Amino acid sequence: MNQQESQNTVEPAAIQPSRRRGVIIATTSVLAVGALVAGAWGAGAWSDAAPVEKEETAKNSVIQEHLDGLVDLGFPAALASFTNPDGEHEDYVAGVGNLTTDEPVPVDGEVRMGSxxxxxxxxxxxxxxxDGQLALDExxxxxxxxVVTGDGVDGTRITVRHLLQQMSGLPEYADEIAMDFEKVQSVYTSPRDLLDIALSKPAGFAAGERxxxxxxxxxxxxxxxxxxxxxPLFEAITERIIEPLGLEHTYFPTVGEKTLRGEHPSGYHINSDGDFYDxxxxxxxxxxxxxxxxxSPSDLNEFTRAVLDGRLLGEExxxxxxxxxxxxxxxxxxAGYGLGLQSYPLSCGGVIWGHGGDIHGFQTRNGVASDGTAFTVAVTALPWAFIAEEDEPRMMDTYRxxxxxxDAAFCED
Structure with a gap:
């Protein structure tokens, strides 16, 4: 499928509340602009860019207005980072970083990035x-x-590409955990135990079918x-991605690590009594x-830029x-889904690339454009933590x- 074919305009199917709650690590992810090819921006242009002091511009006002609007909708806090093509970033915050202490939202604070x-x-x-150690269609x-076997699940027919592109038919494991979060919040679950949860269910469809x-x-x-x-996975990702890019506020938590390391806003969810809790x-x-x-939002911007500018992968x-x-x-x-990367057409034309993520306490959406412009926004609760499940219109409006x-960060001046 070429890029032109991939920019379809498929109307999204309605997501039922139970489905949204079941797949907390974002299925509703997003995004980024233009036809990107490896090396199109030039890897040498992305050196140690520092945050720049914001001058009052129309763009700044648009971003701040949208963050303030998110707080008005009920999110405790919102924070964002806008990275220019030269790699400098401007950071924004709104709301309250901690509802108990009224601490401010830390600028470019660390958040859980979910998906x-x-x-x-x-x-x-x-x-x-x-490196020649794997093949996509093997x-x-x-x-x-x-390892990958079960009712309708056949690991001899599921390829690496199927897994990367969400076309394997493997059943979901996260829905059971998401529905009883208070029970699992402080529980360690091994990857093999998680896989056992998934493989106790039948396949959704044959690999490659949809x-x-x-x-x-x-x-x-x-x-x-x-x-x-x-x-171990945390080491592979740290040594292959995080350290080469110099991402100082990005990390893969080690086994048993529950608290956030750096400055961060508090993330909120609802308990069994229906109250917000940290x-x-x-x-x-x-x-x-x-x-x-x-x-942090600026680190996610830099990572997403690096995914597409040749610093992490070759052209093929x-x-x-x-x-x-x-x-x-x-x-x-x-929206289109590639290999762990999502595309989305902007209202003003062009396509942005990124992913997005939902996890209890945090929601992030992000994108990078063809010229290297990038934007990430994070909020400190999921919409269904403060909106009644039966209020479907308000729920969907808040997600949107x-x-x-x-979209506004790229399209509005």
Whole structure:
């Protein structure tokens, strides 16, 4: 499928509340602009850019207005970073960083990135392909013999590409965990135990038949990386991606690590009594290769830029990453899903590339344009933490308000 074909305009299917709650690590992800090719921006242009002092401009006002609007909708806080093509970034905050102490929102603070982790995992897999240790269209059973098997699940027919592109038919594991978050908030769950949860269910469809988001795909890819690289996943991602890019506020939490390391706003969810409570401290093991990474908005901008400018992958793998299929369950009409990367057409024309992520306490949406402009916005609760489940219109409008902030950052002056 070429890029022109991938820029379809598929209307998103309605996502039922139970479905939204079940797949917390964002299926409703997003985004970024233009036809990108490896090396198009020039890797040498991205050196140690420091934040710049904001001058009052129309663009600044647009971004701040959207962040203030998100707080008005009910999010405790919102923070964002806008990175210029030369790599300098401007940072924005709104709301309150901690509802108990009234502490301010830390500028460019660290947040849990949820499903943005999938892009990191995908890059690590594609690097192993470039190293000759994996093949995209080889069955997963070649590398993990006998591991991916179950009712309708056949690892000899599911390829690495199927997993990366969410086309394997593997059943979801995260729904059970998401529905009883208070119980699992401080519980460590191993990747193999998570896979057992998934494989206790039948396959959704035959591999390659269609697209359907499942965090289990990236759980298996994490196991694949560990088997082939012969190192733990956190180390592989740190040494292959985070350290080479100098991302000082990005990390893959180690086993048992529950608290956020750096300055961060508190993330909030609802308890069994229906009250807001601070969920900043949690064991993210259930997210693992699908949703465990912590980063600041500006770091996520820089990572996403690097995914597409040749710093992390060569031209062939970058091209493969951008071959998309319709992502019909997205909140953004016209979204396409590549290999751990999503495309989305902007209201003003062009396409942005990124992913987005939801995890208890935090939601992020992001994108990068063809000239290297990048934007990330984060809010410190999921909409269904403060909106009644039966209020479907308001729920969907609030989800869209976060994606609208991304579109506005690129399209409004």
């Amino acid at each position: 943005n982790t999938k892009t990191f995992t995908s890059v690590a897999v594609l690097q192993l392909v470039e 069955p997963i059973d070649t590398y993990l013999p006998g 697209w359907e988001y499942s965090n289990t795909n990236y759980l298996v890819l994490g196991l694949l990386i560990e088997r082939v690289a012969e190192r 969920v900043s401290a949690l064991d993210p093991s259930w997210g693992w290769a699908a949703g465990q990474i912590v980063a 793998m970058t091209t493969e990453m951008q071959k998309t299929v319709p992502a019909e369950e997205g909140l953004w009409p016209g 308000a976060v994606t609208d902030a991304v």
